[in-house]
Amino acid sequence: MTPSLLLAVLASGFIYGITPGPGVLAVFGIGAARGRRAGAGFLCGHLLGDVIWCSTALIAIVGAREFGSTAFNVLGLLSGLYLFWLGLRAVRARRGNVAQQGPARQPFAHGVLFGLTNPKAYPVAVATFTALLSSRAELLTWAMLPWLIVLSFVGGAAAYVILIGVVGAGHVRALYQRHELLITRLCGVMFIGFAISALMHALPGLLASIA
Template sequence: MTLILTAWIALATAAISPGPNLVAVASRGLGSGRRSAFLVAAGLACGAFLWSSLTAVGFGALFQAYPGLLRLLGVLGGGYLLWLGIKGWRAALTGEGGQIAPVSGRGAARDFLHGLAVTATNPKVALLWASLSTFVGPALKYPGLLLVFICGSAAIVFVIYGTYGWLFSTGRMRRVYRRFQSASEALFGTLFGGLGAVMVHRAL
């Protein structure tokens, strides 16, 4: 259980930090409110369920056999975040093409699938789960522990992104975001760019 708890702490830390998952749920919260944001968060949680399930089918062994794949994911994920950082700063300077912009909901199924698609194609998430699988995979030999890890991971992701969704759906947050939109874009651009630079540096 110690390895599982450590993996959950790493997962929570990564989920709290900026990335495409946060952009997806915050944009829906700003544009359509709490329900739409929660549906996106549910899709993200389902993605975490699927990613964590891969720990049972040798996902970690693949990266142990081919460590270069982890470096490749680090470069791809870091490069993607650097691009988001540049995009955020461009939006701060020009007022166009913001990272977190109000997005209207598209119905329950499409909002849920949007969250699932974002986390399934997110290089940052792929790198996280690749790293976690090499770390915690050997501890998940028993079905009971595997089930606990999978369900716990999904719950952590839903709680964190659901909280973000609730926060960005409040009227106060919407007013604050509109008032300080340029500063917010600069902040997120800096966070995205900094995290991306760290990921690329570690990979190289």
């Protein structure tokens, strides 16, 4: 595994874990109501769902690569379009449309359930990993899969350590709540950037195969 591929997988797991979405909004809501310890419990439970969804996403990506470049490019095209749609929605978000999650009485159990049942988890994982790994698609093999899963877990865990560190701080909660719309829109711009990257790698290969 090359250093660039290693860093790309770590970055994919980190970005997937730290990018504001239902899980991140939920942990900020729980942290605001019950403090850092409850937020940490939620994230530890949520990590189980992340491991499952990221593993499934990596299996799909490696499988598409092994079946041929056309399958991977189709996956990249769909992922890029999905990320672009998510990013456009975030950029166009209005105040009051950003969902807040209430506190949980059992943060760990709530995190497990939340992580396993989040309907956006799998497509976002596929889209994020495809966008960042598409330029190194030729390096992906089934033999690498266990390491890819471990590295994505390490990246996601690092993101959660940062979230746990900041979620209990009062000024951070206040800052996040005050600028939540701006943060959501900036994340939308980042998603659009990932979408453009995925499309730039997928479209030339698809056009070449058609021609």
